[in-house]
Each structure stands twice: as structure tokens, then as C-alpha cells.
Amino acid sequence: xxxxxDVAARANVSFQTVSKVLNGKGAVAPATRQRIIExxxxxxxxxxxxxxxxxxxxxxxxxxxxxxxxxxxxxxxLVGIEREARQHGLSVILSxxxxxxxxxxxxxxxxxxxxxxxxxxxxxxAEEDEEVGRLLRAGPPAVSLHDIAGGGVPLVTAEPEATxxxxxxxxxxxxxxxxxxxxxxxxxHSAQHRTAVYREVLAEHGLPYDPLLVEDGSWEVExxxxxxxxxxxxxxxxxxxxxxxxxxxxxxxxxxxxRGLSVPGDCSVVGCDDHPVAAxxxxxxxxxxxxxxxxxxxxxxxxxxRIASTSPKDVVLPVSMVYRASTASAPASRAARN
Amino acid sequence: xxxxxDVAARANVSFQTVSKVLNGKGAVAPATRQRIIExxxxxxxxxxxxxxxxxxxxxxxxxxxxxxxxxxxxxxxLVGIEREARQHGLSVILSxxxxxxxxxxxxxxxxxxxxxxxxxxxxxxAEEDEEVGRLLRAGPPAVSLHDIAGGGVPLVTAEPEATxxxxxxxxxxxxxxxxxxxxxxxxxHSAQHRTAVYREVLAEHGLPYDPLLVEDGSWEVExxxxxxxxxxxxxxxxxxxxxxxxxxxxxxxxxxxxRGLSVPGDCSVVGCDDHPVAAxxxxxxxxxxxxxxxxxxxxxxxxxxRIASTSPKDVVLPVSMVYRASTASAPASRAARN
DNA sequence: ATCCCATAGGCGAACGTTCGCCTATGCTGT
DNA sequence: ACAGCATAGGCGAACGTTCGCCTATGGGAT
Numbered sequence: 244x245x246x247x248x249d250v251a252a253r254a255n256v257s258f259q260t261v262s263k264v265l266n267g268k269g270a271v272a273p274a275t276r277q278r279i280i281e282x283x284x285x286x287x288x289x290x291x292x293x294x295x296x297x298x299x300x301x302x303x304x305x306x307x308x309x310x311x312x313x314x315x316x317x318x319x320x321l322v323g324i325e326r327e328a329r330q331h332g333l334s335v336i337l338s339x340x341x342x343x344x345x346x347x348x349x350x351x352x353x354x355x356x357x358x359x360x361x362x363x364x365x366x367x368x369a370e371e372d373e374e375v376g377r378l379l380r381a382g383p384p385a386v387s388l389h390d391i392a393g394g395g396v397p398l399v400t401a402e403p404e405a406t407x408x409x410x411x412x413x414x415x416x417x418x419x420x421x422x423x424x425x426x427x428x429x430x431x432h433s434a435q436h437r438t439a440v441y442r443e444v445l446a447e448h449g450l451p452y453d454p455l456l457v458e459d460g461s462w463e464v465e466x467x468x469x470x471x472x473x474x475x476x477x478x479x480x481x482x483x484x485x486x487x488x489x490x491x492x493x494x495x496x497x498x499x500x501x502r503g504l505s506v507p508g509d510c511s512v513v514g515c516d517d518h519p520v521a522a523x524x525x526x527x528x529x530x531x532x533x534x535x536x537x538x539x540x541x542x543x544x545x546x547x548x549r550i551a552s553t554s555p556k557d558v559v560l561p562v563s564m565v566y567r568a569s570t571a572s573a574p575a576s577r578a579a580r581n
Numbered sequence: 582x583x584x585x586x587d588v589a590a591r592a593n594v595s596f597q598t599v600s601k602v603l604n605g606k607g608a609v610a611p612a613t614r615q616r617i618i619e620x621x622x623x624x625x626x627x628x629x630x631x632x633x634x635x636x637x638x639x640x641x642x643x644x645x646x647x648x649x650x651x652x653x654x655x656x657x658x659l660v661g662i663e664r665e666a667r668q669h670g671l672s673v674i675l676s677x678x679x680x681x682x683x684x685x686x687x688x689x690x691x692x693x694x695x696x697x698x699x700x701x702x703x704x705x706x707a708e709e710d711e712e713v714g715r716l717l718r719a720g721p722p723a724v725s726l727h728d729i730a731g732g733g734v735p736l737v738t739a740e741p742e743a744t745x746x747x748x749x750x751x752x753x754x755x756x757x758x759x760x761x762x763x764x765x766x767x768x769x770h771s772a773q774h775r776t777a778v779y780r781e782v783l784a785e786h787g788l789p790y791d792p793l794l795v796e797d798g799s800w801e802v803e804x805x806x807x808x809x810x811x812x813x814x815x816x817x818x819x820x821x822x823x824x825x826x827x828x829x830x831x832x833x834x835x836x837x838x839x840r841g842l843s844v845p846g847d848c849s850v851v852g853c854d855d856h857p858v859a860a861x862x863x864x865x866x867x868x869x870x871x872x873x874x875x876x877x878x879x880x881x882x883x884x885x886x887r888i889a890s891t892s893p894k895d896v897v898l899p900v901s902m903v904y905r906a907s908t909a910s911a912p913a914s915r916a917a918r919n
Numbered sequence: 920a921t922c923c924c925a926t927a928g929g930c931g932a933a934c935g936t937t938c939g940c941c942t943a944t945g946c947t948g949t
Numbered sequence: 950a951c952a953g954c955a956t957a958g959g960c961g962a963a964c965g966t967t968c969g970c971c972t973a974t975g976g977g978a979t
Contacts (some may be wrong), residue, residue: 246695246965257929262967287719292694293635294965297934302631304674311660313857313874318656322649325677334691336642337675339663353672356630358582381625464861490857497861519651519828523802523835536651538940548828584935595959600937632935635964829974 323539344368467491774810805829
């Protein structure tokens with residue numbers, strides 16, 4: 244593979260002069276410049292970014308550590324990150340984690356060895372890992388899309404209160420009083436927080452909190468399906484279900500359909516995320532639009548600020564309700580049959 | 582940031598000896614070894630992979646060029662790639678493309694500058710780009726998940742014939758004779774090929790091909806929804822629809838539901854991919870299971886072979902039908918109302 | 920004719936590694 | 950007492966850049 248020296252030999256100049264020309268730096272005579280450019284093209288010179296980074300101590304690379312992105316939501320964040328990084332001329336090194344996040348420290352180290360200019364975390368599984376927190380505070384500039392143990396890392400989040408409060412208020416306004424909840428993995432802060440907000444909003448409206456109405460659906464379609472059956476098997480009078488993501492909501496709708504319950508006639512369903520399929524489920528799903536891709540992009544911008552200066556201010560992005568056909572007023576007096 | 586020299590100074594040895602110890606290469610006295618290891622830990626030495634790669638002319642990095650992976654299927658391939666790469670100790674540099682693939686050449690060049698050890702292509706938008714083909718043949722070892730203009734690049738694909746033939750044969754066996762098709766983007770080879778196989782299978786069974794039964798759904802939920810309405814508006818007697826991916830099938834099911842057509846009573850639907858939601862659509866979707874993640878992993882393995890030797894043999898992965906509730910025998914004699 | 924300065928381009932050093940070769944030391948066998 | 954050899958570790962070179970400084974050349978002003 245050709246180097247600056249090879250180009251220089253062919254153009255009869257020193258290799259440093261070639262460097263100047265190719266980077267448009269120093270003063271070089273037009274004729275020489277032309278000769279060098281032609282020589283470079285002739286032998287198909289391609290600069291070596293490794294050597295360049297070594298010397299300039301900047302790799303123009305971002306490291307991303309992410310939860311498994313088979314699911315749409317982390318994939319969307321990743322898309323946002325990648326796109327924004329690309330627009331700033333940065334490459335992205337991607338590391339995804341085992342479900343338990345146990346390999347996070349190892350991959351952080353790999354990123355540090357590769358001298359990435361910054362790190363973006365989207366790995367909720369590691370949100371309680373103290374060692375991860377330490378490394379992120381000590382290592383290159385970092386930004387996270389979720390909590391980091393010990394703090395000290397700027398966060399980009401979607402309004403955490405509103406994310407849960409909007410759909411619950413919507414259901415309460417429609418007259419629902421017994422609202423089931425299908426949660427994400429309950430050890431995740433986001434799931435815990437959404438459930439806590441659910442309780443608070445109930446309390447605000449003088450409604451009782453019934454733990455029988457809360458089931459873990461583990462973020463997955465099948466989890467939502469199974470959780471719904473468990474919920475309806477053991478609790479009565481449920482006229483609405485708040486589902487903490489749309490993927491689970493697909494399972495919820497299916498379970499309700501299996502039980503012969505109509506949505507929203509017998510039971511309203513509200514999801515979260517505004518996943519692409521949410522617009523065409525049967526019925527189309529009322530949900531909370533989450534700015535995943537925007538959050539990824541915002542994380543990159545925040546990271547660039549952190550790299551430039553050192554102002555660690557968090558970013559909070561707005562969420563909004565998308566009203567579709569899966570929610571309606573609570574059935575007059577009869578509860579959902581179940 | 583600490584270097585080998587810093588560790589060496591602290592341990593009172595030459596920096597090359599530190600290198601030996603940290604890489605477990607040369608013969609070093611246990612006492613010295615210990616001293617060096619402690620020194621390295623004390624000052625928090627982290628090797629510089631950039632310098633290492635420069636010297637060893639191997640970056641332990643794979644470049645991936647992918648179509649936008651907001652959709653589940655390319656995301657799954659990417660997951661497979663990343664996981665397999667990780668298991669081989671390789672990092673992944675991710676570049677996603679604009680929908681038209683126009684920036685492919687640019688990102689290929691970036692990957693070459695970064696001296697990636699190999700490139701994996703999953704960018705159907707660039708499958709006709711001659712320049713991309715040239716670069717891939719001339720540059721570092723490459724493997725692709727789709728056609729490359731001019732060939733010469735090993736391919737990993739899912740049995741292209743079976744992918745379309747299985748669902749069509751299934752529908753014909755159920756007695757369907759007028760089978761609508763909702764295709765992916767028609768300029769994509771895979772969509773073209775599936776539609777061609779559809780024609781062939783019809784011909785095998787002595788059934789006529791009616792271009793009115795084929796509509797472009799552009800791979801997206803909304804595209805599937807709109808295509809279905811167009812299809813049913815202009816063609817009569819359709820009792821089944823073959824949809825070239827599950828995401829569009831969600832839209833198809835919704836459109837049929839809107840028209841008051843029951844699935845599979847009035848119209849059967851068969852999808853493709855076995856997307857996670859396919860198991861819980863209403864009704865659950867009969868579909869073709871596509872090995873996206875496996876293909877990604879296989880691509881990495883094939884690439885490693887190519888890097889080692891130079892045997893460019895393609896890999897073809899099996900697909901299989903998943904029978905669920907969206908298909909049934911054709912209605913006795915009456916056609917679908919539409 | 921002299922001085923000055925802008926322009927063009929050369930050159931050494933450094934970034935942090937790995938690799939191969941060389942040397943000093945001390946131990947074994949005769 | 951000495952050849953022979955294994956062991957420990959030093960050292961130079963190279964990987965391909967960028968950067969800053971230095972020098973040769975030539976033209977204009979005095």
C-alpha cells in the first residue's frame with residue numbers, strides 16, 4: 244500500500260512536501276502541486292488514518308456501547324448517533340453488550356485502547372455498574388442516554404415525567420379508574436421510574452394504587468402478551484392498559500383479541516415509543532412518541548461540546564402523545580369482562 | 582496518556598522490555614515482569630491500538646457499510662455481524678448510507694483510509710454502482726449480503742428461490758389462484774427476483790400471471806397499507822396476498838381489516854422475514870423465516886477466510902416457512918369481496 | 920550593488936508501538 | 950580453566966504521518 248514516500252519519490256519531492264500538498268497546508272508552487280497530485284492518483288495513494296491519528300492525537304472516532312439493538316428503539320438511537328457523527332466527519336466504532344451488560348468494562352477498555360475521541364453509552368444493563376461509572380469519568384469524554392452509576396456523565400433523556408404521565412392522564416381523563424400496567428424489565432431505571440410516575444399520577448387524582456395491576460413484560464412482544472394474560476387472570480375491572488413500549492403493546496393487543504375483548508370498546512391500550520408498526524396495529528395504537536433518533540443525534544452534539552470545552556449540562560428532549568384508535572372512554576359502568 | 586516509555590521509566594527497564602512483558606513475548610525474569618506489571622497498573626497504562634496497528638499493519642477492525650437500519654431486518658444483520666466480529670476480537674466501524682446509496686464510495690474510502698482488515702456490505706442501494714464494485718475488488722477483502730456490480734465479491738444470501746417459492750406454493754396448495762403481491766422497492770434485485778419467482782411458480786402450476794396483481798409497497802408499513810388498497814381497488818377475485826416483508830404485512834392486515842375483510846377467512850396473507858411482531862399480529866402471520874443475524878455472522882466468518890486465504894466461495898443459508906394463522910384454504914367459490 | 924523579504928521546499932523530530940538482533944551475565948560440562 | 954550456551958534485557962529500526970524550523974532562491978526597493 245502506497246505511502247507519502249512513494250508519492251514523493253514519483254514526484255521528485257520530499258515526502259513532507261507531499262503531505263503539505265495533500266492537506267493544502269504550506270506554500271507550494273502550482274506546478275509542483277500538480278505533479279504531486281498526479282503522482283498520488285497514479286499510484287492510488289490512500290492516506291493512512293492510523294498514522295495520522297497517532298501523530299495528531301485525534302482519531303476522529305466515536306465509540307458507542309449499546310444494548311443489543313435487535314429491537315427498534317436502541318436501533319433508532321444508534322441510527323441517530325451514526326448519522327450525526329457522520330455529518331461531523333466522525334466514524335463510529337460499535338460495541339453491543341450481552342443482555343446482562345457484564346462485558347461493558349471490557350469493551351470500554353477496547354474503545355480506550357483505540358483512542359476514541361469520545362464515548363456514547365446506551366446500555367441500561369450497565370446503569371448500576373460502579374466500575375463503568377469510574378471508567379467513564381476517568382476516560383475520554385462520555386455522554387449517556389441513561390443513568391450512570393455515580394453520575395458525572397452528561398445525560399440525554401426524553402422527559403422522564405411526561406413519558407409516563409401523559410398516557411396515564413389521558414386514560415384517566417377518559418374515565419378509566421383501574422389501569423393495568425405492563426412494564427419493561429423492572430430492574431431498569433426507566434421502567435421503575437415510569438411505574439413510579441404512574442403511582443403518583445393515580446394519587447394526584449385520588450385513585451388507589453393496586454400492585455395486582457402491574458406486570459413485567461420485559462420489553463418484548465411475547466412478554467407483553469403473557470403479562471396481559473396474567474394481569475387479566477388475576478385482577479378484575481381493568482378497562483385500560485398502559486404498556487411501557489409498543490412492542491409489548493402488540494402482544495397486549497393480541498392477548499386481548501384472544502380473550503374476545505375489543506379494543507378500545509372493552510379495554511383501552513396505550514403504548515410508548517411510536518414504533519413504526521404502531522400506526523397500523525389493529526386497532527392503531529395510541530402511544531407516546533419518543534425521540535430516539537433525536538436523542539442519539541443530541542448525544543453526539545453534546546459529546547462534541549464536551550470534547551471542545553468541559554460543560555456537563557444534561558439535555559432533556561420533549562415527548563408527545565400520538566392519539567390513535569386504541570383508546571376511548573371507559574365503558575359506562577360495566578368493567579371489562581375477564 | 583501514559584505510554585510504554587512511561588511504564589519503562591517507572592520500572593527501570595527499556596520500553597521494549599515493557600512491550601515484551603505486556604504482550605507475553607520474550608523471556609523476562611519473574612521479578613522484572615512483576616515490577617513492570619505493577620508499574621503499568623500504577624500509572625494506568627492503556628496500550629495505544631493506533632500505534633500497534635500502524636506497526637503490525639493490522640487494525641483488527643472490520644468496516645460495515647449498511648443501508649439505514651431503522652428497519653429490523655438490516656438491524657438484525659448488523660447485530661449478527663457485530664456479535665460474530667466481537668467474538669473474534671474484531672471491532673466494527675459502522676457506516677450507514679443515504680437511501681440512494683450515493684455516499685457509498687465516500688465511506689468505502691474512509692474505511693480504506695482507516696485500514697480496516699475487511700469490509701462487509703449490506704447496502705442494496707449500491708448494488709448497481711460500478712465504482713463500488715471496482716473499489717471492493719481492488720481494496721481490502723470484502724464480503725456482501727447482496728449483489729455487487731461486476732461480481733468478484735463473495736456473497737452470503739438466503740436461498741433466493743425458496744424465499745419466494747415457499748410461500749407461493751403454500752398459497753397455491755391451499756387452493757388460491759389469484760394471489761396478489763406487495764413487493765419491496767422494485768428497483769432492488771431481491772424484490773425483482775422474488776416477483777420473478779412468483780411468476781415462475783404460477784407458471785409451473787398453469788396459473789396466469791396478471792400484472793394488475795403486483796404492487797410496490799417499498800418495504801415499509803405504510804407502503805404495504807397503501808399498496809393493498811390500490812390492489813383491491815383495481816383487481817378483483819384476490820383471495821391471498823404475498824407480501825415481501827412482514828413490516829408491509831402489518832400494513833396489509835390493517836388495510837384488509839379496514840375493508841372489513843377477514844384474514845384468513847376472506848383473504849390469506851403470507852409475509853416474509855419472521856419479524857418479532859409477526860407472531861402477534863392479528864391474526865398471527867404465516868411467514869418465511871429469514872436468517873438475517875445468521876447471515877451477518879456467516880459474512881464475518883467468510884470474510885475471515887478471505888483474509889486468511891483467498892477462496893471466494895459464496896454461502897447460501899436455508900430459509901423456512903413459519904405457519905401461523907393468517908393463511909387458510911381459499912374461500913370455496915366466492916372471491917374476496919372488494 | 921546591497922538589503923530585505925516572500926516563496927518554495929527540505930529536513931529532523933516526534934507520535935507509540937513491534938520486531939529482530941545484539942550483548943552481558945552466569946551456569947553447565949569437560 | 951575454558952568453551953558453549955541459555956537467559957535477560959538493551960538497542961536500533963521501522964510503520965506513515967504532521968509539525969515546526971531551516972535554507973536556498975530570486976525579485977523589488979533603496
